Amino acid sequence: MTDVLRLGVNIDHVATVRNARGSGYPDPVRAALLAAQAGADGITAHLREDRRHITDDDIARLVAELTVPLNLEMAATDEMLGIALRHRPHAVCIVPEKREERTTEGGLDAAGRFDLLAPMVERLAANGSRVSLFIEPEARQIDAAVRLGAPVVELHTGLYCELAGEAQVAELRRIADAAALAAKNGIEVHAGHGLTFDNVTPIAAIPQVRELNIGHFLIGEAIFDGLGAVVQRMRALMDEAR
Ligand SMILES: CC(=O)[C@@H](O)[C@H](O)COP(=O)(O)O
Ligand SMILES: NCC(=O)COP(=O)(O)O
Numbered sequence: 757m758t759d760v761l762r763l764g765v766n767i768d769h770v771a772t773v774r775n776a777r778g779s780g781y782p783d784p785v786r787a788a789l790l791a792a793q794a795g796a797d798g799i800t801a802h803l804r805e806d807r808r809h810i811t812d813d814d815i816a817r818l819v820a821e822l823t824v825p826l827n828l829e830m831a832a833t834d835e836m837l838g839i840a841l842r843h844r845p846h847a848v849c850i851v852p853e854k855r856e857e858r859t860t861e862g863g864l865d866a867a868g869r870f871d872l873l874a875p876m877v878e879r880l881a882a883n884g885s886r887v888s889l890f891i892e893p894e895a896r897q898i899d900a901a902v903r904l905g906a907p908v909v910e911l912h913t914g915l916y917c918e919l920a921g922e923a924q925v926a927e928l929r930r931i932a933d934a935a936a937l938a939a940k941n942g943i944e945v946h947a948g949h950g951l952t953f954d955n956v957t958p959i960a961a962i963p964q965v966r967e968l969n970i971g972h973f974l975i976g977e978a979i980f981d982g983l984g985a986v987v988q989r990m991r992a993l994m995d996e997a998r
Pocket of ligand 1: 804858859890950
């Protein structure tokens with residue numbers, strides 16, 4: 757019996773719609789509570805330096821009101837470290853960030869930024885948050901995660917989602933090999949970015965993967981079918997894959 761595969765719903769783009777007009781709706785916290793009721797095992801929220809979607813107030817309200825664990829995504833900056841230490845979320849996932857990017861473009865260079873990350877990982881863990889590193893599915897990055905003492909890595913699935921045919925199969929193999937290597941080294945494996953109903957199954961079928969974080973697609977589909985229904989459908993696809 758493989759462990760249950762958890763679904764983390766990323767609510768960033770509920771805030772994107774809200775911020776389009778500076779209104780109070782749609783409320784990301786309301787979306788988070790609804791997603792939890794529909795079967796989400798956790799909520800992911802990315803507090804970006806430019807606050808283009810999730811705001812500091814959203815994080816404060818999520819911490820106060822969520823009924824499932826919060827996974828706070830953040831860049832490796834002193835500002836974000838201070839916010840994470842103050843709120844002490846269940847989990848913190850350190851992600852790369854470029855102000856000019858439309859969305860995350862790749863994994864964190866944990867190997868190249870080792871000296872910057874080491875004290876940050878240590879302080880977040882000592883503060884009681886489960887630290888995750890959002891990385892490319894590469895042995896070099898997994899080795900860095902081991903040396904940093906990160907208990908979790910989230911493997912970037914964006915390239916897999918963009919590719920097709922043999923190239924996508926090769927990227928899936930790369931992700932599966934990275935998941936096996938990370939698990940062999942005692943690291944819990946998560947995956948995310950760009951996942952949809954159509955491409956989730958092969959990722960969900962990787963036995964070492966314990967959590968998927970999925971957002972943009974679900975929020976888009978919710979416009980047509982409602983957030984509860986699309987969360988339930990993604991949950992069912994993930995369960996069928998195991
Ligand atoms: C790290 C990752 O892939 C996402 O969780 C991230 O939040 C994407 O950024 P946007 O939500 O701003 O598109
Ligand atoms: N870390 C991945 C995540 O939280 C959601 O990514 P996406 O589904 O919005 O691309």
